[in-house]
Amino acid sequence: MQRKSFGSMSCPIARSLERVGEWWNILILRDAFAGLSRFDEFQKSLGIAPTMLTRRLNGLVEAGLLERHPYSERPLRHEYRLTERGVDFQPVLLAMLAWGNRHFAPEGESIMIVDRKTRERATPVLVDRASGRPLIGPDYVVVAGPAATEAGRQRIPPGGRSLDPARRSGASA
Amino acid sequence: MQRKSFGSMSCPIARSLERVGEWWNILILRDAFAGLSRFDEFQKSLGIAPTMLTRRLNGLVEAGLLERHPYSERPLRHEYRLTERGVDFQPVLLAMLAWGNRHFAPEGESIMIVDRKTRERATPVLVDRASGRPLIGPDYVVVAGPAATEAGRQRIPPGGRSLDPARRSGASA
DNA sequence: CAGTATCCTGTCCGATACTG
DNA sequence: CAGTATCGGACAGGATACTG
Numbered sequence: 001m002q003r004k005s006f007g008s009m010s011c012p013i014a015r016s017l018e019r020v021g022e023w024w025n026i027l028i029l030r031d032a033f034a035g036l037s038r039f040d041e042f043q044k045s046l047g048i049a050p051t052m053l054t055r056r057l058n059g060l061v062e063a064g065l066l067e068r069h070p071y072s073e074r075p076l077r078h079e080y081r082l083t084e085r086g087v088d089f090q091p092v093l094l095a096m097l098a099w100g101n102r103h104f105a106p107e108g109e110s111i112m113i114v115d116r117k118t119r120e121r122a123t124p125v126l127v128d129r130a131s132g133r134p135l136i137g138p139d140y141v142v143v144a145g146p147a148a149t150e151a152g153r154q155r156i157p158p159g160g161r162s163l164d165p166a167r168r169s170g171a172s173a
Numbered sequence: 174m175q176r177k178s179f180g181s182m183s184c185p186i187a188r189s190l191e192r193v194g195e196w197w198n199i200l201i202l203r204d205a206f207a208g209l210s211r212f213d214e215f216q217k218s219l220g221i222a223p224t225m226l227t228r229r230l231n232g233l234v235e236a237g238l239l240e241r242h243p244y245s246e247r248p249l250r251h252e253y254r255l256t257e258r259g260v261d262f263q264p265v266l267l268a269m270l271a272w273g274n275r276h277f278a279p280e281g282e283s284i285m286i287v288d289r290k291t292r293e294r295a296t297p298v299l300v301d302r303a304s305g306r307p308l309i310g311p312d313y314v315v316v317a318g319p320a321a322t323e324a325g326r327q328r329i330p331p332g333g334r335s336l337d338p339a340r341r342s343g344a345s346a
Numbered sequence: 347c348a349g350t351a352t353c354c355t356g357t358c359c360g361a362t363a364c365t366g
Numbered sequence: 367c368a369g370t371a372t373c374g375g376a377c378a379g380g381a382t383a384c385t386g
Contacts, residue, residue: 100185
């Protein structure tokens with residue numbers, strides 16, 4: 001699986017995209033989280049061509065998001081399970097779910113997250129684990145890390161770049 | 174911009190992918206969050222072919238994530254600004270950033286989020302806005318929403334599907 | 347500077363057919 | 367059931383050249 005590479009490879013987002021950038025990959029992961037694990041389960045669920053599914057599955061295995069586990073010898077058959085790296089991808093999926101629900105669900109939500117007991121709807125927000133404060137707001141900033149390139153470093157203003165939409169020129173009143 | 178469509182269109186994740194699925198789109202959004210707004214800023218930053226950039230920019234405008242604002246008449250020139258829908262996409266970007274940092278940063282992080290004052294590193298976690306409890310854990314489940322199709326509904330176990338990695342077969346001890 | 351026009355290549359992806 | 371083999375189309379994306 002030959003990987004596409006972008007100009008700004010030093011960016012972790014670009015690096016992530018190299019692994020999950022293809023259209024199907026994210027949907028396969030979504031289904032893996034839904035508990036699917038066998039080739040034909042994915043195929044039925046996604047309506048994807050088998051040859052494509054093979055390629056995407058192999059890609060995800062190579063990228064370390066999925067693991068093959070044999071469940072039958074003779075003939076050798078395996079199921080695809082999320083690795084820890086794959087499981088870690090869940091926040092991205094949930095963030096996309098929330099965004100899709102918010103902006104592209106004209107007829108209402110088709111999937112939602114609720115409290116297990118009270119059944120109340122949850123609204124996903126990203127916060128800092130330690131402090132519990134929302135990341136998107138005035139309290140946090142993006143800064144260059146130890147592995148940043150000089151070019152990357154220069155794109156970030158001194159003091160860091162705000163994550164607050166209100167401080168973005170053009171956004172909001 | 175003719176949109177690709179997937180089998181399971183009822184899923185909000187699939188719907189999101191229709192808008193931002195292309196490789197460049199996410200990187201363009203990332204740069205937009207970094208404050209870039211002019212054609213040539215994007216081009217320099219991304220190293221993308223101008224013709225491609227035009228296409229992607231148009232796509233993002235059509236999808237409602239970016240807005241054109243004229244900053245010069247004669248000749249007419251516009252800059253591209255994030256709409257509210259675009260700004261709302263930030264959690265997805267940050268989740269990808271965190272995932273990329275965690276799993277694909279062998280030489281250390283190149284970009285990180287820190288507390289504006291204390292300069293301490295933040296770790297992004299997804300929580301419910303109302304309760305503050307982490308979504309990925311035992312407290313929350315995924316259920317079918319009002320707009321779910323019958324097929325989608327049947328894929329979710331009664332009571333909802335857990336988001337807890339520990340309850341996933343095969344993951345962790 | 348902010349694009350458009352044109353051409354070309356790679357590959358994503360589906361359709362179909364085949365195999366242990 | 368879980369894939370592999372092969373074919374072909376559509377388009378993402380790059381390179382180059384051009385325009386107001």
